[in-house]
Every structure is written in structure tokens, then in C-alpha cells.
Amino acid sequence: MIIIIKVNKLIRNIFIAVIILLLLLAFSSSYISFSIDNLAFVIAIGIDKGDTQNNLKISFQIAKPSSISKNGSSEQNTAIINTVETSSINSAINLMNSYIGKEINLSHCKLIVFSEELAVEGVGNRIYTLINNVQIRPSTNVVISKTDAKYYIENSKPSLESLPTSYYEIFPNSSKYTGYTVNSTIGDFYNGLTCNSCQPYAILGGMIETNDSNLEEYSSEDPLNAGNIKSNETSISGKRGAENIGLAVFKKDKLVGELNAIETVCFSIIRNQVNGFLITIVDPQDEENYLDLYVYHNNDTKSKVDIVNGTPYITVDCKFDGRIYSMKDKSNYLDSNILEEISSSASEYIKLQMQNYLYRTAKTFNSDINGFGRNVLSKFLTKQELDEFNWLENYQNSFFTVNTDVNIKSGFLITET
Amino acid sequence: MTDVFFVILLFVICIAITSKLEFTATLKTNLIIIPIMLFSIIFLFTSNMKNFSFSRVFPILGNGFVNTFILGIGNIYSFSGIAFLYFLPPLLKKPENFKKVAITSVVIFAIYIILTVSIILFMFSFFVSEDEVLPLYFAARYIEIGTFFVRLESVFLLIWMLVFACYLSIVVRFSMLIFKKITNIKNTKILAYPFSILILAIALLPKNYANVKYYEANIYKYIILGFSYTFCLLLLIFANVKRRKERKI
Numbered sequence: 001m002i003i004i005i006k007v008n009k010l011i012r013n014i015f016i017a018v019i020i021l022l023l024l025l026a027f028s029s030s031y032i033s034f035s036i037d038n039l040a041f042v043i044a045i046g047i048d049k050g051d052t053q054n055n056l057k058i059s060f061q062i063a064k065p066s067s068i069s070k071n072g073s074s075e076q077n078t079a080i081i082n083t084v085e086t087s088s089i090n091s092a093i094n095l096m097n098s099y100i101g102k103e104i105n106l107s108h109c110k111l112i113v114f115s116e117e118l119a120v121e122g123v124g125n126r127i128y129t130l131i132n133n134v135q136i137r138p139s140t141n142v143v144i145s146k147t148d149a150k151y152y153i154e155n156s157k158p159s160l161e162s163l164p165t166s167y168y169e170i171f172p173n174s175s176k177y178t179g180y181t182v183n184s185t186i187g188d189f190y191n192g193l194t195c196n197s198c199q200p201y202a203i204l205g206g207m208i209e210t211n212d213s214n215l216e217e218y219s220s221e222d223p224l225n226a227g228n229i230k231s232n233e234t235s236i237s238g239k240r241g242a243e244n245i246g247l248a249v250f251k252k253d254k255l256v257g258e259l260n261a262i263e264t265v266c267f268s269i270i271r272n273q274v275n276g277f278l279i280t281i282v283d284p285q286d287e288e289n290y291l292d293l294y295v296y297h298n299n300d301t302k303s304k305v306d307i308v309n310g311t312p313y314i315t316v317d318c319k320f321d322g323r324i325y326s327m328k329d330k331s332n333y334l335d336s337n338i339l340e341e342i343s344s345s346a347s348e349y350i351k352l353q354m355q356n357y358l359y360r361t362a363k364t365f366n367s368d369i370n371g372f373g374r375n376v377l378s379k380f381l382t383k384q385e386l387d388e389f390n391w392l393e394n395y396q397n398s399f400f401t402v403n404t405d406v407n408i409k410s411g412f413l414i415t416e417t
Numbered sequence: 418m419t420d421v422f423f424v425i426l427l428f429v430i431c432i433a434i435t436s437k438l439e440f441t442a443t444l445k446t447n448l449i450i451i452p453i454m455l456f457s458i459i460f461l462f463t464s465n466m467k468n469f470s471f472s473r474v475f476p477i478l479g480n481g482f483v484n485t486f487i488l489g490i491g492n493i494y495s496f497s498g499i500a501f502l503y504f505l506p507p508l509l510k511k512p513e514n515f516k517k518v519a520i521t522s523v524v525i526f527a528i529y530i531i532l533t534v535s536i537i538l539f540m541f542s543f544f545v546s547e548d549e550v551l552p553l554y555f556a557a558r559y560i561e562i563g564t565f566f567v568r569l570e571s572v573f574l575l576i577w578m579l580v581f582a583c584y585l586s587i588v589v590r591f592s593m594l595i596f597k598k599i600t601n602i603k604n605t606k607i608l609a610y611p612f613s614i615l616i617l618a619i620a621l622l623p624k625n626y627a628n629v630k631y632y633e634a635n636i637y638k639y640i641i642l643g644f645s646y647t648f649c650l651l652l653l654i655f656a657n658v659k660r661r662k663e664r665k666i
Contacts, residue, residue, distance in 0.1 A: 019430055026423030137568075138559050169564070187559060195542040377475035386476055 040102040043079060043165050044111040046149030047126060049118045050085045058092040059083040059150040079164050083150055089129050106135035110168035112142050112186060113149040116255065124193055124253030131190045138187030141172055144248035144255060146206040146232045155207060155241025171244060179265035179274040181244045193253055197373025197391050204246035204258055206231025208238060230260040251367040266357035269318055270370045272300045281349045284341040292325040293346055293408060305375040312398040314372055322346060322408040333410050347406040358400040366396040422621065428582055429617045435586040436593065436609035443590055447583045454580045455529065457573055462532050464560045469539035494641040495530060503649055504591055589613065
């Protein structure tokens with residue numbers, strides 16, 4: 001009996017040893033799994049139209065360990081850019097793997113840049129391919145560059161951060177306090193592509209011109225038109241060559257237009273993606289002067305869509321509070337009448353800008369980037385009825401009513417001079 | 418990449434070992450793992466709320482009344498776990514609590530089914546036309562809490578792997594119980610190995626994901642609808658009729 005128990009135990013122990021060995025062998029690929037030294041981390045991808053038909057020129061900005069330069073300066077080249085021309089993104093990655101000798105890893109890719117030339121032809125297939133990649137995060141930002149994507153990436157050198165990745169992570173956040181750009185990710189873009197009630201959009205990128213004559217061309221004499229700027233058309237001069245102002249409008253997967261700074265603010269207002277923004281209006285007390293007001297949401301913007309005789313009728317209600325930024329001599333903002341006049345002017349200004357923006361998206365672009373289609377879904381009982389209405393094509397027939405209410409409270413620290 | 422055979426083998430070895438232990442060991446392990454899984458679903462729902470668009474529940478009838486309520490009634494196969502309830506009464510310490518146990522488990526299961534479907538419905542518009550391999554995994558990739566808590570989908574995968582192992586352990590355990598009743602064998606522990614190998618063999622049958630989807634939509638669905646609902650309901654009805662006749666006699 002004891003012998004039988006001992007034999008059973010022996011068999012059991014042999015069995016466990018065999019299983020452990022089997023599992024060790026099964027997962028032995030872990031022994032050859034790549035360490036960080038065998039991987040090349042791509043932080044940005046630029047996709048341009050190739051010189052040969054149907055080819056793409058794909059640029060990979062790859063992070064490299066910081067190196068000390070010969071003269072010991074503190075500036076360190078923390079990334080390199082390699083470009084390859086091929087037929088698809090995956091074959092470009094394959095070629096680059098063999099060229100650089102390390103395996104490309106897209107887990108830390110923060111930015112995907114398409115050139116305007118390519119975006120006009122359509123980026124749908126590339127977006128699907130990138131979304132299908134397990135390494136690409138849905139939070140990776142998408143930029144449409146008015147210049148070559150490679151040129152844009154080369155000039156996206158951070159001036160206030162040490163690493164390009166930090167810059168790529170931080171710059172979309174400016175959308176919350178300026179509204180001049182948007183935090184458009186590849187996940188949002190993919191959602192917009194496959195959505196039957198909205199359209200995709202992307203960050204509009206471009207280059208600043210360092211030529212002084214361009215400064216004169218693009219600097220606005222009329223402060224009221226300061227919001228009409230967009231990437232490639234600003235008067236900014238600085239160390240970093242790339243800038244991101246405006247929004248790229250898509251219809252399905254093709255680029256159909258661009259929004260300037262103030263139109264992007266309007267987009268952000270409707271989407272409730274901006275905390276506050278700056279506007280410049282004519283001073284109601286003195287028409288030769290201008291007032292800078294910082295405006296922020298009082299409540300979330302509400303949108304309502306009604307179908308009137310088969311035509312969409314869209315109502316947008318926004319409520320804002322605001323503070324006066326600019327001060328001049330002999331200003332008196334303790335007078336409630338003056339504050340009401342300023343509030344009324346601000347309200348009219350925002351209303352006008354929003355109406356212009358909305359009609360532009362409907363009549364010029366016929367692209368519902370605002371996502372009003374989501375408000376119309378509840379009007380239909382079945383998907384077939386929705387498909388028959390064809391919101392994406394019917395959007396161009398829309399009429400808009402914008403109701404704005406701005407309440408300017410006072411200056412920030414000074415109310416009277 | 419590790420061959421899928423070894424990944425499945427890992428689960429199979431796990432359930433073979435747990436099946437050799439007492440049933441209480443399996444149940445107590447489930448008692449630890451399942452609440453973690455339930456919490457992970459709630460966490461997935463709440464942390465993705467900023468990406469939700471509640472209007473995606475419309476159009477309310479979807480592809481039409483007939484497709485939603487009449488043809489769509491077949492989707493009730495998602496409640497396949499109800500089949501376990503039929504074998505539960507002899508295992509309960511207090512069989513008189515069976516009704517309470519059954520209702521509670523079905524309600525909790527229904528709530529979590531609604532939560533998981535809601536996550537996918539409110540987040541993505543493309544599940545209407547496209548299909549994903551692991552929709553919840555895709556949703557988990559969107560979770561970012563600050564800049565430190567990112568890429569949490571790997572934690573979810575780890576939890577769900579443990580849940581798969583728990584589920585398979587329960588399935589094998591009940592299979593052994595049923596086999597014992599049918600064959601009247603004394604010791605069921607020896608059955609752990611053949612059942613585990615059977616699971617391994619069947620799991621390796623599909624050649625690709627398309628085959629798996631086909632089996633799920635066209636074979637498994639009708640097995641559940643036929644057995645768990647139709648057959649068991651008919652059995653219940655006939656048993657009741659027989660009982661009433663016996664009482665009359």
C-alpha cells in the first residue's frame with residue numbers, strides 16, 4: 001500500500017516536472033524578446049505623396065538616446081528622421097527595420113502627419129491601417145500639414161521642452177485655453193470616418209515664415225481680423241518652424257477645407273472643447289479703440305436639430321461669462337450700463353462669427369464636423385429611415401439660429417482708471 | 418509570437434489541476450476573481466464616460482421592429498449561463514434559497530451585459546457596420562487617467578485571462594458532475610484529464626477567427642437556444658404535467 005502511494009507520488013512529481021518543462025519551452029520566446037536596446041521608438045510619422053504614382057513617402061522620427069556634442073553644448077539632438085518611399089505604411093516599416101537594424105516600435109508614436117496634398121486625395125485606407133496596428137494608441141494626434149509632412153516634422157523642434165515627445169503631448173492642450181487648435185486624435189478621426197452622423201477633422205499644421213516681408217503681409221492692421229489667421233499665414237516668428245493654428249475639415253476621408261483661428265474657436269465652442277478664449281471687439285464707448293475680452297463658458301453649449309419640411313433647422317444656444325483684459329486710460333467698468341454695452345457687443349460678435357462658421361461648414365464644405373447629426377438620430381425610429389434621410393448629404397441644406405448670451409463681469413484686477 | 422496551442426494549453430493545464438481539487442477550492446477562487454472582474458467592467462464604464470455619446474442609442478429600433486424584437490430574440494443566447502442553474506440545487510447548502518440565488522445571479526448578469534454593451538454602443542459608431550476582435554479591449558485602450566495611468570488594457574487582459582480560467586474550471590466541474598450522474602461512477606477526479614484534453618482539441622479546431630465567429634453565430638447560438646431554453650422549458654412543463662397527474666391519482 002505504501003509502495004503504491006509512493007509510486008503515485010513519483011508519477012505525480014514527474015508529471016508536474018514535465019508540465020513545468022513544457023511551459024518553460026512554450027514561453028521560451030521570452031528569452032529572445034527584444035529589450036529596449038533592440039527597439040527603435042518612433043515618436044512621429046510623416047506621410048507624403050511619393051514621387052512615383054501610388055507611392056508614399058513615409059518619414060519616421062525616431063527617438064535616440066541623448067548624446068553630448070563635441071563642443072559640449074547643452075543642445076542635444078534627441079531624434080532622427082529617416083524617410084523611405086514605398087507603396088504602403090507596413091512595407092515602409094519593414095524596410096526601415098532592415099535599414100536601421102532595430103525593430104521599429106510605434107507604442108510611443110504621438111503624432112501622425114499627413115501632407116495636404118495627400119489628404120486631398122483621401123487618407124481613409126491609411127487611417128484604417130494605422131488603427132489596425134496594435135501598437136498605435138487611439139490618443140495619437142493627427143495633423144494635416146500645409147507643407148510636406150517631413151518638413152513639418154523636421155521643424156517641430158521644441159523650444160521650451162527638452163524632448164519632442166513632451167512637445168507633441170503638450171501642444172494640443174493649448175486648444176483648451178485658446179481654441180485656436182483642436183486635440184484631434186486618430187481614434188476620433190476613425191470614429192468620424194465610420195460615423196453616419198458626423199465627419200472627421202484634424203489639426204491644421206504649417207510653417208512660420210521667417211522672412212520679414214511676410215511678417216508685414218500677415219500681420220493684421222485690423223485687430224478684428226486677427227482671428228482670420230491659420231497655419232502658414234501667421235505673423236509669428238520664433239525658433240520653432242512649425243505651427244498649429246486652425247482645423248482641417250474632411251468630408252469622408254478627403255480634405256475639403258480649412259478653418260482659421262476664430263472658426264476653430266467656434267468649432268470648439270459647439271463641441272464644448274474650449275474652457276476660455278480671447279476675442280477683440282470694438283469698444284462701444286470709443287469706436288477707434290478695441291477691447292480684448294477673455295470669454296469662458298457659463299454653461300455647456302446646447303444644440304438642437306429639428307426637421308422642418310425635410311430640411312434640418314439647427315439651433316445653438318451658448319452662454320458665456322467674460323472679463324476685460326485690456327485697459328485704457330479713463331475706463332470705467334463699474335458702470336453696469338457700460339458693462340452691458342460691452343456684453344451686448346461681445347454677444348453680437350460671437351453670434352456673427354458662429355453663424356458665418358456654421359454656414360461655411362454647411363454650404364461651402366457640406367461637412368458636419370460639429371456632430372449635429374447625433375442630435376438628429378432620435379428623430380428616426382429605424383436605421384433605414386436615417387439612411388433614407390441621408391444626413392451627411394442633407395447637412396448642406398441646414399439653416400442655423402445661434403443664440404448667444406455673454407455677460408462681461410469686469411476687469412481682472414482693475415475696474416476703473 | 419507564442420503558438421496558440423501553448424496559450425490554450427496553459428488554460429487547459431490550469432483547469433485540469435483545479436478539477437482534481439475539491440469543488441470548494443474552485444468556488445473560493447471564483448469568489449476572489451469574479452468581484453475583481455465585475456469591478457473592472459464598472460471601471461471601464463466610468464473611465465470611458467468622457468468618450469460616450471448617449472445619442473448613439475438612437476435610432477431606438479435599430480434595423481427595424483422585426484429585426485430587433487423578433488429575429489433579435491435569438492440573441493438571448495448570451496444568457497447561456499442559465500443552463501448552470503438547472504444543476505445547482507443539489508450543490509447548495511440551503512436548497513430553499515435556490516429561487517433567491519437564481520434571480521440574483523440572473524439580475525447581476527443582466528446588469529453587466531447591459532454595462533458592457535453600453536460601453537461599446539456609446540463609444541463607437543463603427544460597431545454597427547464593422548466588427549472588432551475584442552471590443553472591450555478596444556475600449557480599454559482609450560483609458561487615460563492623467564499621464565501616468567495609461568495603457569491599462571494589459572491589466573484588463575490579465576483579469577480577463579483569470580476569469581476565462583475560472584469559467585472553464587466551472588464548466589469542467591459541472592461536466593464531471595453530469596457525467597457522474599449519467600454513468601454512476603464513484604470517483605470523478607479521473608475525468609479531469611479527458612475533459613481537459615477534449616477542450617484543448619475542440620479549441621484547436623477552428624483555423625481562423627472567421628471560423629470562430631461562424632461557430633458562435635450558427636452553432637453555439639442554436640445549441641443554447643435549443644437546449645437551455647427550449648428543451649429545458651419543455652422538460653419543466655412535462656415534469657409539472659406528470660406531477661399533477663400523479664397527485665390526481
